[in-house]
Amino acid sequence: MTDKAKAAIATLENLGYTHEGGILWKPPLGKAPDFNLLDTLHARIASLEAQLSARQDAPDGWRLVPVASTAAMEWAFRSAEVRYSNGAGRMLPMDPHSAFKAQYRDMLSAAPPPPEREPKCWCETCRPVTLSDMRMVLCPDCGNKRCPKATHHDNACTNSNAPGQPGSSWEHVKPHGATND
Incomplete structure (x- = not known):
């Protein structure tokens, strides 16, 4: 066998070709097909949907509210303001921060729930x-x-x-x- 023939055989073997005698060489078959691809894709879709759903839910201690306040929210805020004032538009002796927190809490409790998606x-x-x-x-x-x-x-x-x-x-x-x- 000549050096050229040996080199050709070595090249084909390095490329993954197989030889079973005769003059024909079988090319490599490549990567085996992934028969679980659909299951893998379904699992990935479910994972991404769960992540998206988690992003859309409000975390603990938070609440989704409308961008613009509703009439009920404004009424709750004003009602809390009256409750914590002396009737003459002055706040009762109370920490202004606490009064605002009470107003904010009442306003949030009057906020409608987010619409069902x-x-x-x-x-x-x-x-x-x-x-x-x-x-x-x-x-x-x-x-x-x-x-x-x-x-x-x-x-x-x-x-x-x-x-x-x-x-x-x-x-x-x-x-x-x-x-x-």
Whole structure:
């Protein structure tokens, strides 16, 4: 065997090619596919949703209030002001800071609770695909685009990507090779 042939064989072996005799060498197959990718992505999505939810909740000792005070909040503040004054617009002998705290506490207790957040639905019916919101709508359970649950969140998951499934937006798409009878 010549030096060039030895060098060529060494190069192919270093690149991961395998040889089982004859003149053909098998190229390396590469990284094995990750069959748990969907589970990994679902876990990551759940983690990010939990982080987002935690950011939107008020920490202990805090309360979410409207940006602009409501009439009830202003009334509570004024009522506390009257309670801590002598009726002539002068504060009773009390630490002004404590009076403000009382007014603030009463005003916060009159604040309405934050409105319930509507969960943003992912399905094609609740969140239609538009030019400004372009995405592929997939079933969250099976990951298939033709699953009826991808079309509407109340539909059952069929765990199938076959065209023509009832309830799917792909219901009227003919399978490949089907004829119009």
